[in-house]
Amino acid sequence: MKKIATGNKAVAEAVKQAAPTVVAAYPITPQTEIVEQVAEFVSSGELKSRYIAVESEHSAMAACIGASITGIRTFTATSSHGLLYMHEMTNWAAGARLPIVMANVNRSLGPGWNIWAEHTDALQERDTGWLQVYVSTVQEAYDATLMAFRIAEHNDVLLPVMVNLDGFLLSHIMQPLDTVDLGDFIPPIHLPHAIDVKNPAGYGCLTGPDQQFRFRWDIERSMRDSVKVIEETQKEFAKRFGRKYGFTEDYQCSDAEVVIVALGTLGKEAEVAVDLLRKEGIKAGSMRLRWLRPFPKLDLKGKQVVVIDRDYSFGRGGILATEIVAQTREPVFSVIAGIGGQEVTYEDIAGFVRKRRIGEEFWFGVSGNV
Amino acid sequence: MTPSQARERLAINRPIQGAAGKTGTWRVFRPVVDKEKCNACGLCQTYCPDGVIDEELVIDLDFCKGCGICANECPKKAISMVREEK
Numbered sequence: 001m002k003k004i005a006t007g008n009k010a011v012a013e014a015v016k017q018a019a020p021t022v023v024a025a026y027p028i029t030p031q032t033e034i035v036e037q038v039a040e041f042v043s044s045g046e047l048k049s050r051y052i053a054v055e056s057e058h059s060a061m062a063a064c065i066g067a068s069i070t071g072i073r074t075f076t077a078t079s080s081h082g083l084l085y086m087h088e089m090t091n092w093a094a095g096a097r098l099p100i101v102m103a104n105v106n107r108s109l110g111p112g113w114n115i116w117a118e119h120t121d122a123l124q125e126r127d128t129g130w131l132q133v134y135v136s137t138v139q140e141a142y143d144a145t146l147m148a149f150r151i152a153e154h155n156d157v158l159l160p161v162m163v164n165l166d167g168f169l170l171s172h173i174m175q176p177l178d179t180v181d182l183g184d185f186i187p188p189i190h191l192p193h194a195i196d197v198k199n200p201a202g203y204g205c206l207t208g209p210d211q212q213f214r215f216r217w218d219i220e221r222s223m224r225d226s227v228k229v230i231e232e233t234q235k236e237f238a239k240r241f242g243r244k245y246g247f248t249e250d251y252q253c254s255d256a257e258v259v260i261v262a263l264g265t266l267g268k269e270a271e272v273a274v275d276l277l278r279k280e281g282i283k284a285g286s287m288r289l290r291w292l293r294p295f296p297k298l299d300l301k302g303k304q305v306v307v308i309d310r311d312y313s314f315g316r317g318g319i320l321a322t323e324i325v326a327q328t329r330e331p332v333f334s335v336i337a338g339i340g341g342q343e344v345t346y347e348d349i350a351g352f353v354r355k356r357r358i359g360e361e362f363w364f365g366v367s368g369n370v
Numbered sequence: 371m372t373p374s375q376a377r378e379r380l381a382i383n384r385p386i387q388g389a390a391g392k393t394g395t396w397r398v399f400r401p402v403v404d405k406e407k408c409n410a411c412g413l414c415q416t417y418c419p420d421g422v423i424d425e426e427l428v429i430d431l432d433f434c435k436g437c438g439i440c441a442n443e444c445p446k447k448a449i450s451m452v453r454e455e456k
Contacts, residue, residue: 097379
């Protein structure tokens with residue numbers, strides 16, 4: 001069915017169809033619209049979930065963990081400081097191997113108090129064991145949320161999945177949304193280590209130096225296995241509903257001499273920049289990274305790479321640029337742009353490519369740092 | 371059970387007797403019951419934080435840590451705490 005929706009409403013629509021048994025959530029700008037819409041679905045009876053209105057994000061994740069370990073489907077949504085507040089529990093969710101799905105609306109971190117788009121919030125969760133996907137359109141926010149449940153709950157994965165969408169630039173932007181007749185796309189959940197009241201046990205109990213590494217390795221083993229599950233799920237989604245997704249979205253990359261790599265809406269904007277550059281005779285391409293964890297193999301060999309980071313790791317560099325240099329060994333032109341919702345147009349992106357200085361870093365808008 | 375179900379994803383322990391060893395060895399004071407004074411009210415069993423007092427009000431000294439709560443709660447002062455000899 002065709003509709004017009006914001007990114008937030010698209011996520012809520014997908015949640016309604018995936019029908020988690022428990023939703024535990026706390027509002028935070030710019031994510032609030034998701035949990036408000038889900039609450040409306042619950043109160044109108046369209047979604048038969050138990051909705052737990054908690055007192056903090058730490059509690060939201062803790063409630064999801066408690067619910068999930070009983071073997072049911074769970075969902076929450078957050079943003080920025082809310083995500084950081086639940087950081088202890090995000091580690092626990094992954095460590096306890098719980099397939100919780102969370103939408104995170106990417107927003108800057110204070111101070112200064114800034115509610116606009118930035119990826120540093122989710123990127124600070126890189127090492128928790130959560131799978132992370134970044135979307136660029138309202139349609140993709142909906143599609144990725146549906147797929148997130150199937151991927152998280154797959155027996156070869158059993159890890160939580162975070163669906164990331166840019167604050168305001170996507171959360172509050174209206175675009176066409178084609179909803180699907182879900183059918184049996186998401187199979188019934190089966191958690192092999194779910195609580196069994198007839199067979200009581202302690203979960204996540206004291207684990208000695210002779211054992212802990214085995215559980216940590218099992219997370220990594222599932223993370224590696226998730227590559228195949230993601231591929232299968234995206235293939236099945238395309239087969240059933242006609243929309244194709246990969247680990248990256250490649251645009252004009254095959255013959256490109258310079259490739260732009262970015263996350264989220266910046267990666268989509270880069271496609272327009274590519275058209276602009278191609279008209280000038282610059283063989284440019286865009287490789288929008290969709291999955292950050294597991295980090296995909298990128299085919300960038302022999303190409304110049306312009307990485308745009310809407311995030312930063314102080315004392316090191318753009319987080320995405322750092323990941324790409326580590327994986328591909330290709331030197332990059334690292335652009336830091338879009339921090340705290342800083343406006344970055346496709347003209348700006350084309351400019352980054354035109355004046356690229358491979359091996360250097362450039363902070364957009366900061367005079368003296370070029 | 372399929373191999374994937376047998377896989378250990380999460381540290382899970384099931385209740386077994388003495389999972390942490392014989393915690394009675396931690397004890398400094400041992401509860402000694404004077405059967406003459408005891409009227410079998412059962413308050414010691416109710417209050418025991420380690421659940422080592424059974425329905426016959428016999429204290430399992432393999433696991434009693436000697437906290438003395440039973441002696442403190444006993445309305446008949448029937449339990450005295452006696453220093454363990456090394």
